[in-house]
Amino acid sequence: MMSLKTVQLLQKSFSAPLLSAACYYHKNVSVLIEKVSYLNVLFYVIDHYEHPRNVGSLDKDDPDVGTGIVGAPACGDVMKLQIKVDENGKIIDAKFKTFGCGSAIASSSLATEWVKGKSLSEAGKIKNQIIANELKLPPVKLHCSMLAEDAIKAALNDYKTRQEKKAKAVQ
The missing domain is CATH 3.90.1010.10 (Sufe protein. Chain: A)
Known part of the structure; x- marks a missing residue:
C-alpha cells in the first residue's frame, strides 16, 4: 500500500493515464518511485537551464x-x-x-x-x-x-x- 505522500508525489509528476500505466507496468513501487525521483532531478536541470538564476554581469571595475x-x-x-x-x-x-x-x-x-x-x-x-x-x-x-x-x-x-x-x- 502506498502512503498518501507517495501518491501525491506521483500525482504531481504524472498525469492520471500515465500514472495508471506506470503502476501497471511497475508493480514494484520502489522502482516507480526511483523513476519519479530521476524525473524530478531531470526537471531540476531543465529548470536551471530554462530559468537560470543570476544571469548578468557585475561592474568589472569594482574592486570588490x-x-x-x-x-x-x-x-x-x-x-x-x-x-x-x-x-x-x-x-x-x-x-x-x-x-x-x-x-x-x-x-x-x-x-x-x-x-x-x-x-x-x-x-x-x-x-x-x-x-x-x-x-x-x-x-x-x-x-x-x-x-x-x-x-x-x-x-x-x-x-x-x-x-x-x-x-x-x-x-
Whole structure:
C-alpha cells in the first residue's frame, strides 16, 4: 500500500493515464518511485537551464568584484562567473554569462546560487563532483561542472589579486 505522500508525489509528476500505466507496468513501487525521483532531478536541470538564476554581469571595475572566465576548447563552452564580496569576506552577489549547452548553463546557475552567502574559503571548497551529483550530469557532461568549479576558482583568484593591488595602492 502506498502512503498518501507517495501518491501525491506521483500525482504531481504524472498525469492520471500515465500514472495508471506506470503502476501497471511497475508493480514494484520502489522502482516507480526511483523513476519519479530521476524525473524530478531531470526537471531540476531543465529548470536551471530554462530559468537560470543570476544571469548578468557585475561592474568589472569594482574592486570588490572578482571575475573568472574559463572555456572548454573541446566543446566551445565559455563561462564567465563574477562574485561581489563584502568587507567581511562574504560573497553577497554572484552573476554569470555562459555560452554553451544546457548542462553548462545549469552548472553556472547552480554555482552562483551556491556561492552566495559563503565565505571565500567556503566557496573555494565547491567541487565539480558536487555540482555534477546535484544536477545528475551524465559522464559526457562532466566538463560542464568542471567549468563551473574552475570559474569559481578563477573569480576568487581575481578578487584576491584585486584586493592585493588595492592594498598596495593605499600604502
